[in-house]
Amino acid sequence: MRSTLITDIAELTTVDPEGRVLTDAAVVVEDERIAWIGPAADAPDADDRVSVEGRAVLPGWVDSHTHLVFDGDRSAEFEARMAGESYAAGGIGVTTSATRAASDDRLAELVRGRVADAVAGGTTYLETKTGYGLTVEEEARHARLLAGLREEGLVDEVTFLGAHLVPPGRDAEDYLDDVVGPMLEAVREHAGWVDVFCDTGAFDAEQTRRVLAAGVAAGLGVRLHGNQIEQGPGVGVAVEFGAASVDHVNHLSDTDVEALAGTWTGWDRASATGTPGTVAGCLPACDLSTRAPLAPARRLLDAGIEVSLASNCNPGTSYTTSMNFNVGTAVLQMHLTLAEAVRAATLGGALGLRTQDRVGSLEVGKRADLHVLDAPAAIHLAYRPGMPLTHAVWRAGRRAV
Numbered sequence: 001m002r003s004t005l006i007t008d009i010a011e012l013t014t015v016d017p018e019g020r021v022l023t024d025a026a027v028v029v030e031d032e033r034i035a036w037i038g039p040a041a042d043a044p045d046a047d048d049r050v051s052v053e054g055r056a057v058l059p060g061w062v063d064s065h066t067h068l069v070f071d072g073d074r075s076a077e078f079e080a081r082m083a084g085e086s087y088a089a090g091g092i093g094v095t096t097s098a099t100r101a102a103s104d105d106r107l108a109e110l111v112r113g114r115v116a117d118a119v120a121g122g123t124t125y126l127e128t129k130t131g132y133g134l135t136v137e138e139e140a141r142h143a144r145l146l147a148g149l150r151e152e153g154l155v156d157e158v159t160f161l162g163a164h165l166v167p168p169g170r171d172a173e174d175y176l177d178d179v180v181g182p183m184l185e186a187v188r189e190h191a192g193w194v195d196v197f198c199d200t201g202a203f204d205a206e207q208t209r210r211v212l213a214a215g216v217a218a219g220l221g222v223r224l225h226g227n228q229i230e231q232g233p234g235v236g237v238a239v240e241f242g243a244a245s246v247d248h249v250n251h252l253s254d255t256d257v258e259a260l261a262g263t264w265t266g267w268d269r270a271s272a273t274g275t276p277g278t279v280a281g282c283l284p285a286c287d288l289s290t291r292a293p294l295a296p297a298r299r300l301l302d303a304g305i306e307v308s309l310a311s312n313c314n315p316g317t318s319y320t321t322s323m324n325f326n327v328g329t330a331v332l333q334m335h336l337t338l339a340e341a342v343r344a345a346t347l348g349g350a351l352g353l354r355t356q357d358r359v360g361s362l363e364v365g366k367r368a369d370l371h372v373l374d375a376p377a378a379i380h381l382a383y384r385p386g387m388p389l390t391h392a393v394w395r396a397g398r399r400a401v
């Protein structure tokens with residue numbers, strides 16, 4: 001077992017249950033885990049020693065919502081939106097055509113490049129989805145590709161999103177017969193989660209229930225896209241199914257907020273123990289790129305709901321993997337404190353992936369996922385928006401950047 005002492009940390013944001021922020025701190029990493037955390041002056045000996053020379057360190061970002069398997073360009077659609085058009089689910093079909101035409105090698109290269117960008121920006125745990133295939137063969141091809149990259153340790157969680165859009169030219173019920181039948185059968189060995197875009201122009205409540213029920217029967221965990229375009233049934237269905245996360249949540253009724261809050265009654269936020277409920281996944285870059293009202297993260301936190309921040313990297317609504325940008329935006333525009341935003345982008349994402357016991361905070365025994373900023377304090381993420389602040393990254397105890 002090889003150990004490394006990472007020392008001369010000006011500010012160490014742990015995101016542990018007490019929310020401790022240590023100054024003049026050090027961390028010892030043993031293989032892929034954190035073995036010790038404390039004042040630099042008390043640090044034990046280790047095989048290797050790395051000084052971060054007065055920089056800030058925080059847990060690596062947990063990006064709990066991305067769509068990285070895609071080809072093609074939708075910048076004209078974005079430009080039209082900036083000139084006043086609204087976002088509509090139909091654009092997914094454009095990416096689907098381009099993605100179907102891409103070879104296995106090209107798709108793998110594209111995903112690898114996007115993952116490399118994410119890691120270079122401090123992301124150490126990453127979920128990603130299918131959803132631009134929309135035939136049995138294509139969804140299976142994308143799920144297989146992602147499972148291969150998970151084997152390699154490049155991505156961490158794979159989600160099946162066959163119910164992203166009814167492909168142009170197909171009848172909805174007939175398509176869903178495929179989704180819950182041969183498509184699910186083909187992807188279930190590759191994916192850990194099932195997801196549905198439950199919104200105007202995509203799938204309604206009954207269709208969503210049908211897909212989620214089939215996914216659960218196939219042994220998959222539940223997550224959902226909901227309440228992005230309009231107030232609708234997404235949050236209600238997510239709660240009904242005990243989803244780990246419902247993401248977007250731009251348009252919420254009081255009943256939606258109460259329903260989400262009700263899922264967190266068995267969770268003790270102060271000690272981060274108990275039974276987690278349905279995380280409200282907020283996607284600030286997507287909200288800006290679609291000119292949607294920013295998800296009400298402040299209101300959700302105040303109601304006792306755990307919130308995550310994720311990049312939602314995809315070509316239609318959020319073409320970025322930058323978690324630094326999302327965290328800065330949450331502080332600047334969504335009225336989260338820095339501590340709340342960092343927690344949402346680390347432990348919040350982990351809760352939404354039910355991996356909070358392994359990742360999402362810097363605690364002894366957890367995976368050594370560390371993000372070193374080129375700044376003395378983490379508040380620089382909001383104070384200097386858009387600056388290249390990621391200095392170094394350790395992922396599972398290995399230097400990745």
Ligand SMILES: N=CN[C@@H](CCC(=O)O)C(=O)O
Pocket residue numbers: 067089091092095197225228286312314315316317318
């Ligand atoms: N809203 C649904 N899915 C993606 C967008 C997909 C697209 O437009 O290509 C999202 O999460 O925003």
Ligand SMILES: [Zn+2]
Pocket residue numbers: 065066067225312314
């Ligand atoms: Zn999405």
